[in-house]
Amino acid sequence: MTPILTIENLQVEFSTPFGAVHAIRGIDFSLARGDILGLVGETGCGKSVTGRSIMRLLDENAKVSAGRILFDGMDLLQLTDTEMRRIRGNRIAMIFQDPATSLNPLFTIGEQIKDVLRAHRGSGRGGAKALAIELLADVGLPDPAQMMSVYPHQLSGGQQQRAMIALSLAAEPDVIIADEPTTALDVTIQAQILDLLRRLQRERSISVIFITHDLGIVAETCQQVVVLYAGRVAEKGAVETILARPQHPYTRGLLAALPRPGSRGNDLRVIRGNVPSGFERIVGCAFAPRCDYVMDICRAQNPAFSVIDSTHHSACHLHEMPANG
Amino acid sequence: MVEPLIKVQDLSMQFLRKAGLFGRGGQRVRALNGLSLHVRAGETLGVVGESGCGKSTLARCVLRLLQPTAGSIRFDDVDLLALNDEDMRRMRRRMQLVLQNPFSSLNPRMNGFELVAEPLRAHRSMPRKEMRDLVVDLLTEVGLSAEFLSRHPHQLSGGQAQRIALARALALNPDLIILDEPTSALDVSVQAQIINLLVRLQRQRGLTYLFITHDLSVVQHISDRIAVMYLGKIVEETSSEDIFANPRHPYTQALLSSTPSPDPAAKRQRIILPGTVPSAANPPPGCAFHTRCPQVMEMCRARIPHSRLIAEGHRVSCHLYEASA
Numbered sequence: 001m002t003p004i005l006t007i008e009n010l011q012v013e014f015s016t017p018f019g020a021v022h023a024i025r026g027i028d029f030s031l032a033r034g035d036i037l038g039l040v041g042e043t044g045c046g047k048s049v050t051g052r053s054i055m056r057l058l059d060e061n062a063k064v065s066a067g068r069i070l071f072d073g074m075d076l077l078q079l080t081d082t083e084m085r086r087i088r089g090n091r092i093a094m095i096f097q098d099p100a101t102s103l104n105p106l107f108t109i110g111e112q113i114k115d116v117l118r119a120h121r122g123s124g125r126g127g128a129k130a131l132a133i134e135l136l137a138d139v140g141l142p143d144p145a146q147m148m149s150v151y152p153h154q155l156s157g158g159q160q161q162r163a164m165i166a167l168s169l170a171a172e173p174d175v176i177i178a179d180e181p182t183t184a185l186d187v188t189i190q191a192q193i194l195d196l197l198r199r200l201q202r203e204r205s206i207s208v209i210f211i212t213h214d215l216g217i218v219a220e221t222c223q224q225v226v227v228l229y230a231g232r233v234a235e236k237g238a239v240e241t242i243l244a245r246p247q248h249p250y251t252r253g254l255l256a257a258l259p260r261p262g263s264r265g266n267d268l269r270v271i272r273g274n275v276p277s278g279f280e281r282i283v284g285c286a287f288a289p290r291c292d293y294v295m296d297i298c299r300a301q302n303p304a305f306s307v308i309d310s311t312h313h314s315a316c317h318l319h320e321m322p323a324n325g
Numbered sequence: 326m327v328e329p330l331i332k333v334q335d336l337s338m339q340f341l342r343k344a345g346l347f348g349r350g351g352q353r354v355r356a357l358n359g360l361s362l363h364v365r366a367g368e369t370l371g372v373v374g375e376s377g378c379g380k381s382t383l384a385r386c387v388l389r390l391l392q393p394t395a396g397s398i399r400f401d402d403v404d405l406l407a408l409n410d411e412d413m414r415r416m417r418r419r420m421q422l423v424l425q426n427p428f429s430s431l432n433p434r435m436n437g438f439e440l441v442a443e444p445l446r447a448h449r450s451m452p453r454k455e456m457r458d459l460v461v462d463l464l465t466e467v468g469l470s471a472e473f474l475s476r477h478p479h480q481l482s483g484g485q486a487q488r489i490a491l492a493r494a495l496a497l498n499p500d501l502i503i504l505d506e507p508t509s510a511l512d513v514s515v516q517a518q519i520i521n522l523l524v525r526l527q528r529q530r531g532l533t534y535l536f537i538t539h540d541l542s543v544v545q546h547i548s549d550r551i552a553v554m555y556l557g558k559i560v561e562e563t564s565s566e567d568i569f570a571n572p573r574h575p576y577t578q579a580l581l582s583s584t585p586s587p588d589p590a591a592k593r594q595r596i597i598l599p600g601t602v603p604s605a606a607n608p609p610p611g612c613a614f615h616t617r618c619p620q621v622m623e624m625c626r627a628r629i630p631h632s633r634l635i636a637e638g639h640r641v642s643c644h645l646y647e648a649s650a
Binding site (some may be wrong): 042043081142150158159186187188189190191192194195213214215216218221239242244253254255257258259260261263264266268269270271274275314316317 | 375376394396483484512513514515516518519520524539541542543545546547548565566569580581582583584585586587588589590591595597598599600601602617
């Protein structure tokens with residue numbers, strides 16, 4: 001089956017007063033229909049910029065310098081603004097970390113959802129209301145008929161995020177990009193929202209790109225995972241394989257750095273040093289300065305993807321070594 | 326039996342919410358509601374809870390940055406609430422606070438030297454040369470070189486800024502450090518560095534930690550004992566090992582099962598709590614958790630459960646364990 005969304009060699013630069021920042025330096029991955037794909041990495045790895053590039057919502061000073069984003073036979077990067085407006089919200093929707101800033105504070109939840117329903121589905125007045133109530137019920141908001149006349153500030157953080165999800169579903173998009181949708185929420189509320197996303201995936205077979213820094217969320221929510229480091233893909237593949245048998249030294253380091261039950265009394269494994277700033281020109285593998293297994297070739301040449309198995313790829317020179325079994 | 330370094334008994338803190346523009350408000354918000362705990366010298370007590378449970382208010386009350394409404398706080402067998410301001414100021418040398426976001430707690434106009442020297446200047450006088458040597462020693466202790474003497478906060482990464490905050494806290498050689506979400510703003514790889522540093526500092530200096538966080542995996546790694554908070558009260562308190570192996574309070578059980586685990590083998594039973602934490606301005610009668618508890622009984626709605634010792638060092642406030650005891 002063809003993927004619903006494919007990203008090929010995406011490169012994004014930001015111009016700043018201090019010079020160009022290469023936020024994304026060539027990213028490739030594809031999202032299969034009906035999958036939840038986790039896009040993970042630490043601050044500055046380019047995960048949110050990737051999400052915004054797909055939506056074409058990058059800041060003014062950002063520029064896509066290369067690559068293609070293929071969606072339903074189109075390259076989104078080649079569309080006119082008018083054409084893109086028809087895709088955005090309609091066929092690809094986005095959910096942000098802070099729902100309070102993405103919901104309009106001046107309109108009730110009901111008005112906002114009905115607006116989308118009328119614009120995207122051409123529903124009439126009565127039809128839109130019934131559909132909106134149905135959507136609010138579907139995302140688990142209590143007393144959905146009454147919720148229609150409530151303003152965003154009257155909702156808790158978890159309820160706002162549910163309303164945001166209802167809003168993004170209103171246009172029946174093919175793809176939802178969720179950018180850290182639970183990071184601002186408490187764990188018990190996060191559990192509710194993750195449960196909702198899993199159920200919506202089951203019932204509506206939506207395809208989701210789930211941007212997060214939390215490997216635990218990836219393990220519990222996603223089928224596929226793409227691990228980013230300094231604007232490139234370090235490792236990608238099926239979640240179960242990658243979390244059980246990570247191959248890239250960065251993925252291994254990230255997993256080992258997590259405290260877990262039983263880790264008390266031992267030092268946590270540390271990835272030494274810091275993430276590159278984006279200003280410096282990176283030659284070779286970006287992770288080389290922090291890697292425990294660094295070799296001469298790593299400082300000179302960017303590693304290509306090695307196929308670990310058909311669903312698991314890792315960009316590391318170690319995999320090219322004959323003795324590395 | 327050694328007297329604990331900190332002993333908090335029946336602590337209550339009520340804020341009066343002022344009436345707003347439209348005449349609403351004027352309610353009492355019960356941030357702490359009869360909370361008791363103790364921390365022994367040299368140990369780490371982890372306090373976990375979700376936003377609004379009162380954990381940061383607890384930290385501020387212990388330092389008497391807030392004046393509690395009722396209860397007692399003894400530090401090294403001195404009644405803190407009976408001290409006058411001058412005596413309390415002297416006492417605060419022995420108790421330090423490290424906050425989540427070093428960029429908002431560090432003065433952006435000061436460089437590394439001034440930041441670490443500031444508490445020394447406030448409490449002691451010494452020649453500049455001696456002061457500089459002491460600051461360099463403190464920086465070394467937290468893993469920073471002398472070049473950080475001249476750096477300002479905006480030139481630091483999150484991890485480096487948190488190290489400066491720690492050096493500042495250590496400057497007066499305190500007995501107790503209250504850590505309020507000290508790693509929550511950090512990336513995983515940096516979080517591991519700071520956690521290892523905290524553990525090492527405690528070992529070398531015999532520090533006592535009150536470690537406040539919402540993150541169960543971090544808190545179990547660093548704590549000897551863990552206290553779980555819900556709506557201004559401790560609902561369960563036991564050893565760090567026990568809280569994972571044998572959680573008894575339904576809230577603790579839900580909190581544990583809501584924390585996403587990166588271990589793909591850990592496919593556990595999820596307990597998804599309904600609803601959200603009730604407002605502290607209007608806490609439910611009886612057990613405050615009864616509105617969300619999966620095991621709620623009739624008596625929970627009417628009677629407040631008492632804290633009970635159910636095993637050596639393991640206290641629970643829940644009617645489930647009152648009947649059987």
